[in-house]
Amino acid sequence: MFVKCIRPKDGPEVTGPFSPAIKLSDFVYLSGQLPVDPLSGEIVSGGIRQQTHQVMQNVISILEEMGLETRHIVKTTVFLTDMNRYAEMNEVYATYFDDPYPATSCVQVAALPLNAMVEIECQVIDTLKYETPREPVGCGGCSRCG
Numbered sequence: 001m002f003v004k005c006i007r008p009k010d011g012p013e014v015t016g017p018f019s020p021a022i023k024l025s026d027f028v029y030l031s032g033q034l035p036v037d038p039l040s041g042e043i044v045s046g047g048i049r050q051q052t053h054q055v056m057q058n059v060i061s062i063l064e065e066m067g068l069e070t071r072h073i074v075k076t077t078v079f080l081t082d083m084n085r086y087a088e089m090n091e092v093y094a095t096y097f098d099d100p101y102p103a104t105s106c107v108q109v110a111a112l113p114l115n116a117m118v119e120i121e122c123q124v125i126d127t128l129k130y131e132t133p134r135e136p137v138g139c140g141g142c143s144r145c146g
Contacts, residue, residue, distance in 0.1 A: 008061040012036040021062045021124075028066065028124035032079065033058040034116045048085040048117050052092040055120050060096075068126060070096050075123040078106040082117065089118055 006021035006028065007014070014020055021030045035044050035051035036058065044054045056070075063069060078093070080086060086106060094101075102122075112119050 006062055006065055008065040010038055011058055011061040011065075012038045013041060023066065023126070026126045026129075028068070028072075028122075028126060030059060030062055030122040030124065032077075032119040032121040033062075034113060034119050036114070043114050043116055048080075048082075048088045049092050051116060051118050052089045055118055056093065056096045059120065059122060063124065066126060067128060068124060071098065072124045072126060073097075073102045073122045074125050075103045076105075077121045078104060079109045079112060079119040079121075080106060080117065081109060081112055083108040085117065093120075 002024055004023045005019040006023055008020065011020055012034070018031050020033075021028055023029075033055045035054035036042065037044050037054060038058070038061070044050050059073075060070065063072065078089065080089060083106075
């Protein structure tokens, strides 16, 4: 099969008919991640800052399963139940990225599963095979290649 399901060992349990992430060639699509503590299976307590941290930790858990980092994220969609919390969410969100930042959309929604305040989905490009330095290839016999 061309599509591979990515399930991190230390991520929250999936309770619906979806995969935490799907990989197709170099492209990875992460389902919306909620601020669920993987140990308790519950939404983390606290406000939007704590929830955003947990969401990003769940994203990182998926990325690490593939040997990737947040720098491989090229697009995110952030879902908030209250756009007035955007600045607080964004302060935390920004700590997980360096320039060049992923393209991002943010929308307010009426509600999220488990009464979460934030959910983030990501599109990722696995560029690892292009980043690995390769040994020069020569013919092995001529004076130019050695």
